[in-house]
Amino acid sequence: MSAQVGGSGFEGFHEATASFTFERLVFAPKAGYQLTGVEFTVTGARGQVGNGQAPIAVPGIPVQNGDTFVASDVWHPFQTTFSAFLGANAFYQQGEDGTAAAYGTAFARFDSVSIVAHIAAVPEAATVELFLLGAVALVGFVGRRRRSSCAGRGIQGYPQ
Structure with a gap:
């Protein structure tokens, strides 16, 4: 043109x-x-x-x-x-x-x-669900580890 x-x-x-x-x-x-x-x-x-x-x-x-x-x-x-x-x-x-x-x-x-x-x-729904499940498991693992570490040292608020 x-x-x-x-x-x-x-x-x-x-x-x-x-x-x-x-x-x-x-x-x-x-x-x-x-x-x-x-x-x-x-x-x-x-x-x-x-x-x-x-x-x-x-x-x-x-x-x-x-x-x-x-x-x-x-x-x-x-x-x-x-x-x-x-x-x-x-x-x-x-x-x-x-x-x-x-x-x-x-x-x-x-x-x-x-x-x-x-x-x-676009990620498939199953991929997103698997990612979220892994994140929840990681948070649970870190929380459990922190509680057991604090309990062994007699930190108040955690059962011994």
Whole structure:
């Protein structure tokens, strides 16, 4: 997807825009897994000369490297709409002598969009129960050991 304006010949403000939206995205992990986040990454390029401008609106903060950019952001798992916008605009004004008094060129494009769902395993109920049973047993063992240690030394409150 791209937009480009510029050059000369027609006086005035020239603009091209493009956008896309993914709506009602649904991510359904398999049983035993849960969705922890959704990462959106957009790559592209933009550039401008003179009074040209190339605005973009993407998730996250775009990192520019020359004309190219990468923007990435992790969203809440229940976010269901993702969109991005790009534009290119420039103004051309002809001077009295027929040459350009003010001009510009601009371009912007999206090269790729990736959507990655982050998932994590959900422990089974039996695993959680086994963990809790072990914790209770450990607490009981430590309490019994402490009582027998105190009883041997005649500490008040514990039977001898």
